[in-house]
Amino acid sequence: MATKEGKVIGEVAFDRPGQLRLLVVFDALLRESSVTKAAAGLGLQSPAVSRMLAQLRDLYGDPLFTRTAKGLVATPFAEGLRLRLRALAAETEQLVTAPLDGPPPARETVSDDWIRVPLISPPPLAVRPSVLLQGQPTPDDFARKLARIGHNAEPQKRLAKYIAISGSGVGRCRPLAREEAEDALSIILEGEADPVQVGALLATMQYRGVTSAEMAGFIQALRRHVGAFDISHGLADLDWPAYLSPKLKNPPWFLHAARLVSMAGYRVLLHGHYGQGVEAGKLELAAEMAGIPLCASIDEARAALVASSIAYLPIGGASAQIQRLFGLYSLLEMRLPLNTAVHLLNPLGAASSLLGVATPSRRDMMRDTAGLLGVQNLSILGSNRDFAEFTPFRTTTLFRLVDGEPRDTRVIARRSVAGMSPPAAYTSREYWHAVWSGAARDDAAEAIVVDTAAAALLTIPRCPAETFEAARAQAVALWQSRNSENRGQATSRSKSLHHPVSFSQ
Structure with a gap:
Protein backbone atom coordinates (compact mmCIF):
# COMPACT_ATOMS: atom_id res chain seq x y z
CA MET A 1 0.00 0.00 0.00
CA ALA A 2 1.50 3.32 -1.06
CA THR A 3 1.98 5.98 1.57
CA LYS A 4 2.81 9.65 1.57
CA GLU A 5 3.69 11.87 4.54
CA GLY A 6 3.27 8.72 6.64
CA LYS A 7 -0.55 9.03 6.41
CA VAL A 8 -2.50 5.97 5.31
CA ILE A 9 -6.25 5.56 5.93
CA GLY A 10 -8.10 2.49 4.67
CA GLU A 11 -6.86 1.69 1.20
CA VAL A 12 -6.28 5.34 0.22
CA ALA A 13 -3.19 7.44 0.90
CA PHE A 14 -3.48 11.24 0.98
CA ASP A 15 -0.88 13.95 0.62
CA ARG A 16 -1.44 17.17 2.55
CA PRO A 17 -2.22 19.43 -0.46
CA GLY A 18 -4.69 16.81 -1.60
CA GLN A 19 -6.26 16.71 1.85
CA LEU A 20 -6.76 20.47 1.82
CA ARG A 21 -8.45 20.22 -1.56
CA LEU A 22 -10.75 17.51 -0.25
CA LEU A 23 -11.79 19.73 2.65
CA VAL A 24 -12.64 22.58 0.29
CA VAL A 25 -14.78 20.18 -1.74
CA PHE A 26 -16.39 18.94 1.48
CA ASP A 27 -17.33 22.52 2.38
CA ALA A 28 -18.82 23.08 -1.08
CA LEU A 29 -20.92 19.92 -0.82
CA LEU A 30 -22.27 21.01 2.56
CA ARG A 31 -23.19 24.42 1.18
CA GLU A 32 -24.73 23.28 -2.10
CA SER A 33 -26.20 19.86 -1.13
CA SER A 34 -25.45 18.80 -4.71
CA VAL A 35 -22.44 17.31 -6.48
CA THR A 36 -23.28 19.20 -9.68
CA LYS A 37 -23.64 22.59 -8.00
CA ALA A 38 -20.54 22.08 -5.87
CA ALA A 39 -18.55 21.17 -9.00
CA ALA A 40 -19.80 24.24 -10.84
CA GLY A 41 -18.90 26.53 -7.95
CA LEU A 42 -15.38 25.10 -7.78
CA GLY A 43 -14.82 25.05 -11.53
CA LEU A 44 -14.53 21.24 -11.58
CA GLN A 45 -16.27 18.43 -13.41
CA SER A 46 -18.97 16.49 -11.55
CA PRO A 47 -17.15 13.11 -11.87
CA ALA A 48 -14.09 14.66 -10.20
CA VAL A 49 -16.16 15.87 -7.25
CA SER A 50 -17.83 12.46 -7.00
CA ARG A 51 -14.41 10.80 -6.82
CA MET A 52 -13.30 13.21 -4.10
CA LEU A 53 -16.53 12.53 -2.16
CA ALA A 54 -15.66 8.83 -2.26
CA GLN A 55 -12.20 9.68 -0.91
CA LEU A 56 -13.74 11.75 1.89
CA ARG A 57 -15.96 8.84 2.85
CA ASP A 58 -12.93 6.58 3.06
CA LEU A 59 -11.04 9.21 5.04
CA TYR A 60 -13.70 9.63 7.71
CA GLY A 61 -15.27 6.18 7.65
CA ASP A 62 -18.71 7.79 7.35
CA PRO A 63 -21.16 8.09 4.40
CA LEU A 64 -21.22 11.90 5.01
CA PHE A 65 -24.28 12.39 2.76
CA THR A 66 -27.39 10.48 1.79
CA ARG A 67 -29.19 11.09 -1.49
CA THR A 68 -32.81 12.22 -1.34
CA ALA A 69 -35.28 13.74 -3.77
CA LYS A 70 -34.21 17.17 -2.48
CA GLY A 71 -30.49 16.55 -2.91
CA LEU A 72 -27.71 15.48 -0.58
CA VAL A 73 -28.52 15.42 3.13
CA ALA A 74 -25.56 15.55 5.51
CA THR A 75 -25.18 12.88 8.18
CA PRO A 76 -24.90 13.99 11.83
CA LEU A 95 -5.19 34.04 2.36
CA VAL A 96 -5.28 33.55 -1.41
CA THR A 97 -6.99 36.85 -2.23
CA ALA A 98 -5.34 39.09 0.41
CA PRO A 99 -2.26 39.95 -1.69
CA LEU A 100 -4.55 41.08 -4.53
CA ASP A 101 -6.65 43.26 -2.28
CA GLY A 102 -3.72 44.96 -0.59
CA PRO A 103 -3.05 45.18 3.13
CA PRO A 104 -6.01 45.18 5.48
CA PRO A 105 -7.29 48.65 6.39
CA ALA A 106 -5.87 50.14 9.55
CA ARG A 107 -8.16 50.20 12.58
CA GLU A 108 -9.49 53.53 13.72
CA THR A 109 -8.09 54.81 16.99
CA VAL A 110 -10.27 56.46 19.57
CA SER A 111 -9.18 59.08 22.03
CA ASP A 112 -10.04 58.29 25.63
CA ASP A 113 -11.06 61.95 26.09
CA TRP A 114 -14.12 61.54 23.88
CA ILE A 115 -15.57 58.27 25.19
CA ARG A 116 -19.26 58.47 26.15
CA VAL A 117 -22.19 56.12 25.86
CA PRO A 118 -24.64 57.49 23.27
CA LEU A 119 -27.89 58.83 24.64
CA ILE A 120 -29.87 56.79 22.12
CA SER A 121 -28.39 53.82 20.35
CA PRO A 122 -29.34 53.63 16.68
CA PRO A 123 -31.89 50.91 15.89
CA PRO A 124 -31.05 48.36 13.22
CA LEU A 125 -31.87 49.37 9.69
CA ALA A 126 -34.84 47.54 8.16
CA VAL A 127 -33.57 45.63 5.14
CA ARG A 128 -34.33 42.47 3.23
CA PRO A 129 -32.70 39.46 4.93
CA SER A 130 -30.73 38.69 1.79
CA VAL A 131 -29.00 42.11 1.75
CA LEU A 132 -25.71 42.32 3.63
CA LEU A 133 -24.97 45.78 4.97
CA GLN A 134 -21.45 47.11 4.97
CA GLY A 135 -19.70 45.69 8.01
CA GLN A 136 -22.43 43.12 8.75
CA PRO A 137 -20.93 39.74 9.73
CA THR A 138 -20.96 37.22 6.91
CA PRO A 139 -21.57 33.49 7.41
CA ASP A 140 -17.79 33.06 7.24
CA ASP A 141 -17.30 35.61 10.04
CA PHE A 142 -20.03 33.85 12.02
CA ALA A 143 -18.31 30.47 11.63
CA ARG A 144 -14.94 31.83 12.73
CA LYS A 145 -16.50 33.57 15.73
CA LEU A 146 -18.13 30.37 16.97
CA ALA A 147 -14.95 28.39 16.42
CA ARG A 148 -13.11 30.74 18.80
CA ILE A 149 -15.42 29.86 21.73
CA GLY A 150 -13.60 26.88 23.19
CA HIS A 151 -14.68 24.15 25.58
CA ASN A 152 -13.07 25.99 28.49
CA ALA A 153 -15.02 29.23 27.97
CA GLU A 154 -17.37 30.35 30.73
CA PRO A 155 -20.72 28.46 30.81
CA GLN A 156 -22.95 31.28 29.55
CA LYS A 157 -20.57 31.89 26.65
CA ARG A 158 -20.57 28.20 25.70
CA LEU A 159 -24.34 28.02 25.94
CA ALA A 160 -24.66 31.10 23.73
CA LYS A 161 -22.51 29.31 21.18
CA TYR A 162 -24.76 26.24 21.24
CA ILE A 163 -27.86 28.41 20.81
CA ALA A 164 -26.27 30.11 17.83
CA ILE A 165 -25.21 26.79 16.31
CA SER A 166 -28.66 25.29 16.77
CA GLY A 167 -30.98 28.16 15.89
CA SER A 168 -29.33 30.91 13.86
CA GLY A 169 -31.28 30.31 10.69
CA VAL A 170 -30.82 28.64 7.33
CA GLY A 171 -27.19 28.33 6.30
CA ARG A 172 -25.90 29.16 9.76
CA CYS A 173 -27.26 26.39 11.95
CA ARG A 174 -26.77 22.67 12.37
CA PRO A 175 -27.72 20.05 14.95
CA LEU A 176 -25.53 19.91 18.01
CA ALA A 177 -23.00 17.13 18.31
CA ARG A 178 -23.59 14.68 21.15
CA GLU A 179 -20.86 16.24 23.32
CA GLU A 180 -22.20 19.76 22.65
CA ALA A 181 -25.74 18.76 23.62
CA GLU A 182 -24.45 17.14 26.80
CA ASP A 183 -22.50 20.25 27.74
CA ALA A 184 -25.43 22.54 26.93
CA LEU A 185 -27.92 20.71 29.14
CA SER A 186 -25.32 20.28 31.88
CA ILE A 187 -24.95 24.07 32.04
CA ILE A 188 -28.74 24.39 32.41
CA LEU A 189 -29.02 21.62 34.99
CA GLU A 190 -26.29 23.14 37.13
CA GLY A 191 -28.11 26.47 37.22
CA GLU A 192 -25.42 28.35 35.28
CA ALA A 193 -27.63 29.48 32.39
CA ASP A 194 -29.50 32.74 31.93
CA PRO A 195 -33.31 32.15 31.92
CA VAL A 196 -33.56 33.54 28.38
CA GLN A 197 -30.90 31.09 27.24
CA VAL A 198 -32.80 28.12 28.68
CA GLY A 199 -35.96 28.91 26.73
CA ALA A 200 -34.04 29.87 23.58
CA LEU A 201 -32.07 26.64 23.36
CA MET A 215 -31.02 13.30 22.63
CA ALA A 216 -28.20 10.96 23.69
CA GLY A 217 -26.16 13.96 24.85
CA PHE A 218 -29.11 15.28 26.86
CA ILE A 219 -29.67 11.90 28.53
CA GLN A 220 -26.00 11.61 29.45
CA ALA A 221 -26.21 15.03 31.11
CA LEU A 222 -29.39 14.04 32.97
CA ARG A 223 -27.93 10.77 34.22
CA ARG A 224 -24.75 12.43 35.45
CA HIS A 225 -26.78 15.21 37.10
CA VAL A 226 -28.95 12.83 39.15
CA GLY A 227 -26.13 10.38 39.91
CA ALA A 228 -27.74 7.50 37.99
CA PHE A 229 -26.30 4.03 38.40
CA ASP A 230 -24.78 2.06 35.54
CA ILE A 231 -26.56 -1.03 34.25
CA SER A 232 -23.68 -3.14 35.53
CA HIS A 233 -24.88 -2.58 39.12
CA GLY A 234 -27.97 -4.74 38.52
CA LEU A 235 -30.14 -2.76 40.95
CA ALA A 236 -33.33 -3.04 38.88
CA ASP A 237 -34.74 -5.33 36.21
CA LEU A 238 -37.10 -2.85 34.54
CA ASP A 239 -37.14 0.94 34.31
CA TRP A 253 -54.02 1.16 34.94
CA PHE A 254 -50.33 0.70 34.14
CA LEU A 255 -49.53 0.83 37.87
CA HIS A 256 -51.49 -2.39 38.33
CA ALA A 257 -49.44 -3.93 35.52
CA ALA A 258 -46.22 -2.87 37.25
CA ARG A 259 -47.47 -4.58 40.41
CA LEU A 260 -47.97 -7.83 38.50
CA VAL A 261 -44.41 -7.68 37.14
CA SER A 262 -43.13 -7.12 40.67
CA MET A 263 -45.19 -10.09 41.90
CA ALA A 264 -43.34 -12.23 39.36
CA GLY A 265 -40.09 -11.50 41.21
CA TYR A 266 -38.69 -8.71 39.04
CA ALA A 287 -48.82 4.51 44.35
CA GLU A 288 -49.79 4.81 48.03
CA MET A 289 -53.13 3.09 47.38
CA ALA A 290 -51.32 0.33 45.50
CA GLY A 291 -48.80 -0.22 48.28
CA SER A 297 -34.41 10.20 46.57
CA ILE A 298 -32.56 7.69 44.44
CA ASP A 299 -31.07 6.15 47.57
CA GLU A 300 -34.56 5.59 48.99
CA VAL A 306 -34.45 -4.40 47.95
CA ALA A 307 -37.38 -4.51 50.39
CA SER A 308 -40.39 -4.51 48.06
CA SER A 309 -39.17 -5.16 44.47
CA ILE A 310 -41.04 -2.05 43.32
CA ALA A 311 -40.80 1.70 43.93
CA TYR A 312 -42.05 5.01 42.57
CA LEU A 313 -39.64 7.96 42.37
CA PRO A 314 -41.18 11.35 41.52
CA ILE A 315 -38.81 13.30 39.31
CA GLY A 316 -38.45 15.93 42.04
CA GLY A 317 -36.88 13.24 44.22
CA ALA A 318 -34.21 12.69 41.58
CA SER A 319 -33.68 16.40 40.82
CA ALA A 320 -35.48 19.56 41.87
CA GLN A 321 -33.93 21.34 38.88
CA ILE A 322 -35.48 18.92 36.38
CA GLN A 323 -38.85 19.36 38.05
CA ARG A 324 -38.52 23.12 37.80
CA LEU A 325 -37.63 22.86 34.11
CA PHE A 326 -40.84 20.91 33.52
CA GLY A 327 -42.62 24.07 34.66
CA LEU A 328 -41.59 25.75 31.40
CA TYR A 329 -44.57 24.07 29.75
CA SER A 330 -46.95 26.52 31.41
CA LEU A 331 -44.92 29.41 29.96
CA LEU A 332 -44.35 28.06 26.46
CA GLU A 333 -47.34 25.71 25.97
CA MET A 334 -45.12 23.20 24.20
CA ARG A 335 -43.21 20.06 25.03
CA LEU A 336 -39.45 20.49 25.10
CA PRO A 337 -36.63 18.02 24.38
CA LEU A 338 -36.15 17.55 28.12
CA ASN A 339 -39.66 16.09 28.38
CA THR A 340 -38.60 13.37 25.95
CA ALA A 341 -35.06 12.77 27.19
CA VAL A 342 -36.17 12.03 30.76
CA HIS A 343 -37.89 8.83 29.57
CA LEU A 344 -34.46 7.22 29.21
CA LEU A 345 -33.14 8.55 32.52
CA ASN A 346 -33.03 5.03 34.05
CA PRO A 347 -31.87 6.25 37.50
CA LEU A 348 -31.04 2.81 38.93
CA GLY A 349 -29.48 1.38 35.78
CA ALA A 350 -32.19 -1.20 35.06
CA ALA A 351 -31.35 -3.96 32.60
CA SER A 352 -34.34 -3.01 30.43
CA SER A 353 -36.76 -0.12 29.85
CA LEU A 354 -40.42 0.09 28.85
CA LEU A 355 -41.52 3.31 27.12
CA GLY A 356 -44.59 4.69 25.40
CA VAL A 357 -44.06 7.05 22.44
CA ALA A 358 -47.10 8.58 20.77
CA THR A 359 -45.47 10.28 17.76
CA PRO A 360 -44.50 7.78 15.03
CA THR A 369 -30.92 7.07 20.91
CA ALA A 370 -31.09 4.05 23.20
CA GLY A 371 -28.68 2.26 20.89
CA LEU A 372 -26.23 5.16 21.05
CA LEU A 373 -26.35 4.94 24.84
CA GLY A 374 -25.60 1.22 24.80
CA VAL A 375 -29.08 0.13 25.92
CA GLN A 376 -29.47 -3.56 25.15
CA ASN A 377 -33.13 -4.29 25.98
CA LEU A 378 -35.97 -1.87 25.35
CA SER A 379 -39.62 -1.90 24.31
CA ILE A 380 -41.47 1.12 22.97
CA LEU A 381 -45.25 0.87 22.84
CA GLY A 382 -46.55 2.45 19.67
CA SER A 383 -49.61 3.72 21.49
CA ASN A 384 -51.59 6.94 21.63
CA ARG A 385 -49.81 8.30 24.70
CA ASP A 386 -46.30 9.03 25.95
CA PHE A 387 -46.21 6.50 28.78
CA ALA A 388 -46.14 2.74 28.76
CA GLU A 389 -49.72 1.51 28.92
CA LEU A 401 -34.15 -3.71 21.23
CA VAL A 402 -33.27 -7.31 22.08
CA ASP A 403 -29.64 -7.76 23.10
CA GLY A 404 -28.89 -4.53 21.28
CA GLU A 405 -30.56 -5.55 18.00
CA PRO A 406 -33.73 -3.86 16.65
CA ARG A 407 -36.75 -6.14 16.57
CA ASP A 408 -40.44 -5.34 16.09
CA THR A 409 -43.31 -7.36 17.55
CA ARG A 410 -46.83 -6.87 16.21
CA VAL A 411 -49.74 -7.58 18.55
CA ILE A 412 -53.17 -7.98 16.97
CA ALA A 413 -56.04 -6.02 18.51
CA ARG A 414 -58.47 -7.77 20.82
CA ARG A 415 -61.97 -7.52 19.36
CA SER A 416 -64.05 -9.55 21.82
CA VAL A 417 -63.48 -7.70 25.07
CA ALA A 418 -66.45 -6.13 26.82
CA GLY A 419 -66.09 -3.47 29.46
CA MET A 420 -68.14 -1.24 31.63
CA SER A 421 -68.24 2.40 32.55
CA PRO A 422 -67.55 3.17 36.21
CA PRO A 423 -70.86 2.92 38.10
CA ALA A 424 -72.18 6.08 39.69
CA ALA A 425 -71.39 4.63 43.09
CA TYR A 426 -67.66 4.82 42.37
CA THR A 427 -65.31 7.69 41.74
CA SER A 428 -62.60 7.09 39.14
CA ARG A 429 -60.06 6.48 41.90
CA ALA A 445 -59.50 -2.66 32.14
CA GLU A 446 -58.20 -6.16 32.89
CA ALA A 447 -57.08 -6.49 29.26
CA ILE A 448 -55.17 -3.20 29.53
CA VAL A 449 -53.43 -4.33 32.71
CA VAL A 450 -52.62 -7.84 31.48
CA ASP A 451 -51.30 -6.77 28.06
CA THR A 452 -49.23 -3.97 29.60
CA ALA A 453 -47.70 -6.46 32.03
CA ALA A 454 -47.06 -8.85 29.13
CA ALA A 455 -45.13 -6.15 27.23
CA ALA A 456 -43.06 -5.49 30.35
CA LEU A 457 -42.31 -9.18 30.94
CA LEU A 458 -41.29 -9.64 27.31
CA THR A 459 -38.81 -6.78 27.71
CA ILE A 460 -36.97 -8.16 30.76
CA PRO A 461 -33.96 -10.21 29.60
CA ARG A 462 -34.16 -12.87 32.30
CA CYS A 463 -37.88 -13.50 31.83
CA PRO A 464 -38.37 -16.91 30.16
CA ALA A 465 -41.24 -15.73 27.92
CA GLU A 466 -39.97 -15.50 24.33
CA THR A 467 -43.21 -14.44 22.63
CA PHE A 468 -45.91 -11.93 23.49
CA GLU A 469 -48.45 -14.75 23.77
CA ALA A 470 -46.30 -16.54 26.35
CA ALA A 471 -45.81 -13.32 28.28
CA ARG A 472 -49.55 -12.67 28.18
CA ALA A 473 -50.27 -16.13 29.57
CA GLN A 474 -47.87 -15.43 32.44
CA ALA A 475 -49.53 -12.04 33.05
CA VAL A 476 -52.99 -13.64 33.10
CA ALA A 477 -51.83 -16.11 35.75
CA LEU A 478 -50.39 -13.27 37.82
CA TRP A 479 -53.63 -11.31 37.52
CA GLN A 480 -55.72 -14.26 38.61
CA SER A 481 -53.53 -14.83 41.67
CA ARG A 482 -53.06 -11.18 42.64
CA ASN A 483 -55.55 -11.29 45.51
CA SER A 484 -56.01 -14.95 46.29
CA GLU A 485 -57.57 -14.05 49.60
CA ASN A 486 -60.13 -11.82 47.92
CA ARG A 487 -60.97 -13.97 44.92
CA GLY A 488 -64.53 -15.07 44.87
CA GLN A 489 -65.59 -12.27 47.21
CA ALA A 490 -67.29 -10.11 44.61
CA THR A 491 -70.54 -8.94 46.16
CA SER A 492 -73.94 -9.39 44.62
CA ARG A 493 -74.06 -5.62 44.33
CA SER A 494 -70.98 -5.47 42.13
CA LYS A 495 -72.39 -8.33 40.01
CA SER A 496 -75.61 -6.45 39.48
CA LEU A 497 -73.65 -3.43 38.34
CA HIS A 498 -71.73 -5.43 35.71
CA HIS A 499 -73.36 -4.82 32.33
CA PRO A 500 -70.98 -5.23 29.34
CA VAL A 501 -70.97 -2.30 26.93
CA SER A 502 -68.68 -1.13 24.16
CA PHE A 503 -65.41 0.18 25.55
CA SER A 504 -62.74 2.17 23.77
CA GLN A 505 -59.61 3.98 24.89
Missing part, protein backbone atom coordinates in the same frame (compact mmCIF):
# COMPACT_ATOMS: atom_id res chain seq x y z
CA PHE A 77 -21.13 13.47 11.61
CA ALA A 78 -20.87 15.73 8.55
CA GLU A 79 -23.11 18.35 10.16
CA GLY A 80 -20.76 18.40 13.12
CA LEU A 81 -17.95 19.55 10.84
CA ARG A 82 -19.91 22.19 8.91
CA LEU A 83 -18.81 25.32 10.78
CA ARG A 84 -15.20 24.22 11.11
CA LEU A 85 -15.00 23.52 7.38
CA ARG A 86 -16.65 26.85 6.55
CA ALA A 87 -14.16 28.70 8.70
CA LEU A 88 -11.26 26.83 7.08
CA ALA A 89 -12.54 27.47 3.55
CA ALA A 90 -13.15 31.15 4.29
CA GLU A 91 -9.68 31.56 5.76
CA THR A 92 -8.14 29.78 2.76
CA GLU A 93 -9.93 32.12 0.36
CA GLN A 94 -8.84 35.12 2.42
CA LEU A 202 -34.86 24.21 24.23
CA ALA A 203 -37.53 25.92 22.13
CA THR A 204 -35.36 26.25 19.00
CA MET A 205 -34.27 22.61 19.26
CA GLN A 206 -37.87 21.47 19.65
CA TYR A 207 -38.95 23.54 16.64
CA ARG A 208 -36.11 22.26 14.47
CA GLY A 209 -36.47 18.65 15.59
CA VAL A 210 -34.05 16.86 17.91
CA THR A 211 -31.60 14.31 16.52
CA SER A 212 -30.67 11.02 18.16
CA ALA A 213 -27.17 12.35 18.89
CA GLU A 214 -28.60 15.43 20.64
CA TRP A 240 -40.67 2.27 33.77
CA PRO A 241 -40.97 6.03 33.07
CA ALA A 242 -44.42 7.53 33.76
CA TYR A 243 -44.53 11.17 32.64
CA LEU A 244 -48.20 11.94 32.13
CA SER A 245 -49.99 14.99 30.84
CA PRO A 246 -52.30 16.46 33.50
CA LYS A 247 -54.91 16.63 30.73
CA LEU A 248 -55.14 12.84 30.83
CA LYS A 249 -57.93 11.87 33.22
CA ASN A 250 -57.89 8.09 32.78
CA PRO A 251 -57.02 5.91 35.80
CA PRO A 252 -53.37 4.79 35.86
CA ARG A 267 -37.52 -5.37 40.46
CA VAL A 268 -39.43 -2.47 38.89
CA LEU A 269 -38.58 1.22 39.26
CA LEU A 270 -41.23 3.71 38.19
CA HIS A 271 -40.28 7.38 37.92
CA GLY A 272 -42.45 10.18 36.66
CA HIS A 273 -44.36 13.43 36.87
CA TYR A 274 -47.97 14.60 36.54
CA GLY A 275 -47.72 18.31 35.93
CA GLN A 276 -48.11 21.11 38.46
CA GLY A 277 -51.87 21.53 38.62
CA VAL A 278 -54.37 20.58 41.30
CA GLU A 279 -53.83 16.89 40.55
CA ALA A 280 -50.05 17.04 40.60
CA GLY A 281 -49.97 14.31 43.24
CA LYS A 282 -52.13 11.85 41.31
CA LEU A 283 -49.38 9.29 40.75
CA GLU A 284 -48.16 9.57 44.33
CA LEU A 285 -51.68 8.95 45.62
CA ALA A 286 -52.17 5.98 43.29
CA ILE A 292 -45.92 0.95 46.06
CA PRO A 293 -43.23 2.69 48.16
CA LEU A 294 -42.91 6.43 47.48
CA CYS A 295 -39.28 7.57 47.41
CA ALA A 296 -37.86 11.05 47.93
CA ALA A 301 -35.64 4.02 45.71
CA ARG A 302 -32.67 1.68 45.83
CA ALA A 303 -33.57 0.55 49.36
CA ALA A 304 -37.25 0.14 48.43
CA LEU A 305 -36.38 -2.19 45.57
CA SER A 361 -41.45 9.73 13.89
CA ARG A 362 -40.04 9.74 17.43
CA ARG A 363 -40.20 5.98 17.94
CA ASP A 364 -37.23 5.21 15.70
CA MET A 365 -35.43 8.25 17.07
CA MET A 366 -35.82 7.03 20.65
CA ARG A 367 -34.72 3.52 19.76
CA ASP A 368 -31.70 4.90 17.89
CA PHE A 390 -50.95 -0.99 26.36
CA THR A 391 -54.02 -0.36 24.20
CA PRO A 392 -55.27 -3.89 23.51
CA PHE A 393 -58.24 -2.71 21.44
CA ARG A 394 -56.05 -1.68 18.50
CA THR A 395 -53.22 -3.46 16.73
CA THR A 396 -49.99 -2.36 18.39
CA THR A 397 -46.36 -2.66 17.37
CA LEU A 398 -43.67 -3.06 19.99
CA PHE A 399 -40.50 -1.34 18.79
CA ARG A 400 -37.84 -3.32 20.62
CA GLU A 430 -62.34 4.09 43.79
CA TYR A 431 -63.16 2.18 40.62
CA TRP A 432 -59.47 1.84 39.73
CA HIS A 433 -58.83 0.33 43.15
CA ALA A 434 -61.96 -1.83 43.03
CA VAL A 435 -60.92 -3.49 39.76
CA TRP A 436 -57.67 -4.61 41.40
CA SER A 437 -59.31 -5.83 44.59
CA GLY A 438 -62.04 -7.70 42.70
CA ALA A 439 -64.88 -5.58 44.07
CA ALA A 440 -65.61 -4.52 40.49
CA ARG A 441 -65.13 -6.42 37.24
CA ASP A 442 -64.13 -4.75 33.97
CA ASP A 443 -62.87 -6.98 31.18
CA ALA A 444 -61.48 -4.05 29.21
